[in-house]
Amino acid sequence: MEQNREAYMAKYNEKTHFYGRIGLWIGIILLLAAPFLFGVSLDAMPDLGAFGKGLAQIAIIYIPSCIVEFLIYMPMLGAGGSYLAFITGNLINMKIPCALNARDIVGTEAGTTENEIVSTLSIAASSLVTTLVIAVGVLLMIPLRPVLEAPALQPAYNNVVPALFGAMAFKYFRRGKKLVAIPLIVMTVLFICMPSLIGSVGFLMLISGAIAIAQAFYAFKVGQGPTSAVNAGVDGAKPSAEHKPDEGR
Amino acid sequence: MSILDQLSSAPLYLITGAIILYVVAMSVFFLVRAWKAGVAIGMDKVKLRRAVTSSVTFSILPSVSILLGVIALSGNLGIPLPWLRLSVVGALHYETSVADIASRAIGLSGLNAAEMTAKAFTTIALLMTVGIIWGVVCVAIFGKKYHSKLQRTGDKKSGGANFGDMAMTAMFIGLITAYMGSYIGQLIQVKGGALVCTGEYLQLVAMGFSALAMGVFSYFAEKKKMAWLDNFSIAGSMLVGMAAAVICEMIF
Numbered sequence: 001m002e003q004n005r006e007a008y009m010a011k012y013n014e015k016t017h018f019y020g021r022i023g024l025w026i027g028i029i030l031l032l033a034a035p036f037l038f039g040v041s042l043d044a045m046p047d048l049g050a051f052g053k054g055l056a057q058i059a060i061i062y063i064p065s066c067i068v069e070f071l072i073y074m075p076m077l078g079a080g081g082s083y084l085a086f087i088t089g090n091l092i093n094m095k096i097p098c099a100l101n102a103r104d105i106v107g108t109e110a111g112t113t114e115n116e117i118v119s120t121l122s123i124a125a126s127s128l129v130t131t132l133v134i135a136v137g138v139l140l141m142i143p144l145r146p147v148l149e150a151p152a153l154q155p156a157y158n159n160v161v162p163a164l165f166g167a168m169a170f171k172y173f174r175r176g177k178k179l180v181a182i183p184l185i186v187m188t189v190l191f192i193c194m195p196s197l198i199g200s201v202g203f204l205m206l207i208s209g210a211i212a213i214a215q216a217f218y219a220f221k222v223g224q225g226p227t228s229a230v231n232a233g234v235d236g237a238k239p240s241a242e243h244k245p246d247e248g249r
Numbered sequence: 250m251s252i253l254d255q256l257s258s259a260p261l262y263l264i265t266g267a268i269i270l271y272v273v274a275m276s277v278f279f280l281v282r283a284w285k286a287g288v289a290i291g292m293d294k295v296k297l298r299r300a301v302t303s304s305v306t307f308s309i310l311p312s313v314s315i316l317l318g319v320i321a322l323s324g325n326l327g328i329p330l331p332w333l334r335l336s337v338v339g340a341l342h343y344e345t346s347v348a349d350i351a352s353r354a355i356g357l358s359g360l361n362a363a364e365m366t367a368k369a370f371t372t373i374a375l376l377m378t379v380g381i382i383w384g385v386v387c388v389a390i391f392g393k394k395y396h397s398k399l400q401r402t403g404d405k406k407s408g409g410a411n412f413g414d415m416a417m418t419a420m421f422i423g424l425i426t427a428y429m430g431s432y433i434g435q436l437i438q439v440k441g442g443a444l445v446c447t448g449e450y451l452q453l454v455a456m457g458f459s460a461l462a463m464g465v466f467s468y469f470a471e472k473k474k475m476a477w478l479d480n481f482s483i484a485g486s487m488l489v490g491m492a493a494a495v496i497c498e499m500i501f
Contacts, residue, residue, distance in 0.1 A: 005290050012286045013400075017393040019282075023275045024389040028382060030268045031337060035374035038330070041260040044367035046375040047355060054354030054372070058347055058380040066383035071395075074388065076417050079396045084279050086388045088272060089338040089381075092424070094311040097483070100421065101307050102300045105479045110417045111399065114296075117287040121297060122304040124280035129305050131273055131336055133312035134319060138332055141320065155498040156491035159455035160314035162432060163490030166459030167483050169425045170467065176418050184426040191434025192444070201431040208430070209423025216419040 020083030080120030256327025459490025
């Protein structure tokens with residue numbers, strides 16, 4: 001039974017890579033073609049000199065960021081989830097927290113077969129919702145615009161990401177209590193003393209992430225196993241003892 | 250016809266719509282495959298359904314904020330390009346800044362409709378696309394090899410300690426603490442050797458109230474056996490945090 005399951009998943013993963021790669025390459029070609037198709041329609045092709053100049057500025061910042069995202073997020077999302085998440089975008093502000101939330105609710109662990117399935121379902125559902133909301137929003141843009149752009153509501157929209165991280169902080173800080181203090185203090189002191197770095201928070205999260213991972217690794221190694229890591233306040237994605245994922249369904 | 254009318258003309262909508270439809274088809278294909286695989290390996294259908302429903306409810310609010318990003322950019326770039334950029338590969342925090350860098354690189358004073366030309370627009374569109382596409386290229390080229398390596402690492406540890414899972418939790422804690430630190434840094438800064446309060450506190454208000462609401466949701470889900478609340482806990486907490494920001498702005 002277990003062998004059948006493993007054989008099935010091995011075949012499933014192989015096909016996921018096959019379809020995923022083809023899907024991404026077609027997507028890449030379509031995306032790169034779009035500006036030129038716009039150019040044909042508008043009778044104005046991109047200025048490649050200006051493009052080169054602009055790319056030099058953008059590449060320094062965003063190419064390393066994209067590579068880091070690939071290295072960090074693929075283990076979180078699994079194969080199917082990654083192929084979808086990277087082509088649909090909005091990773092950090094939606095897809096990653098969404099997949100982790102689904103994983104948490106269903107009660108699967110990173111790297112498992114179940115997590116591969118849950119992650120793909122989560123990201124596919126999330127992508128479809130976003131596409132639908134934006135498509136409906138674009139269609140209704142004119143009548144909706146006065147409501148959506150009401151000055152009174154702007155603080156809400158400007159603070160979507162902090163609100164998201166607040167909710168996630170409660171969940172994750174509970175799970176890894178002893179990992180929070182040092183990276184938080186380091187980051188807070190850094191940003192208070194060097195406010196010009198606030199715009200680079202996407203890069204600096206690598207430092208706080210490295211600190212938290214080093215602490216988790218230390219707790220894991222010193223305790224010679226997961227039990228001690230749990231005791232150290234690092235219980236991974238396991239649901240808390242009193243919270244069974246399927247209760248109340 | 251004004252430049253913004255040209256940038257929102259029917260052919261541009263058609264090009265954008267076709268690419269977005271392709272991505273929708275890809276999402277549906279992967280969703281159906283994953284569902285079938287889940288059923289085939291004996292996963293509980295209730296769990297699969299919960300994965301989908303929780304993700305749907307989770308995604309609604311962030312999607313509205315992405316829609317607002319489309320609206321915000323549409324004032325300078327028309328509707329089709331922001332729609333495409335924020336539906337495929339793009340990211341809310343990335344697009345506005347790159348559009349601005351691209352505008353300056355091609356000689357505009359910044360991203361504004363007054364100086365926009367069709368040539369500037371197509372150049373900006375190409376820059377926005379090429380600038381962010383590298384993650385997708387990495388997954389397309391190295392994804393299979395990297396994933397296989399990760400699986401082998403996981404297999405070696407199967408049945409024993411799963412540090413990978415803990416590392417993911419730690420990485421996310423690192424991410425949250427970095428953003429939390431940046432919000433504190435936006436409120437309190439060292440300027441001229443002295444600590445200065447800038448008055449930018451709304452991020453911390455939104456974050457704090459959202460965390461508080463999450464605590465309430467968790468209490469009911471765990472202690473009162475209302476696990477179904479989990480499906481709405483993130484979206485509900487975000488609403489509370491965002492509402493708190495609006496109320497604070499009105500009062501203070």
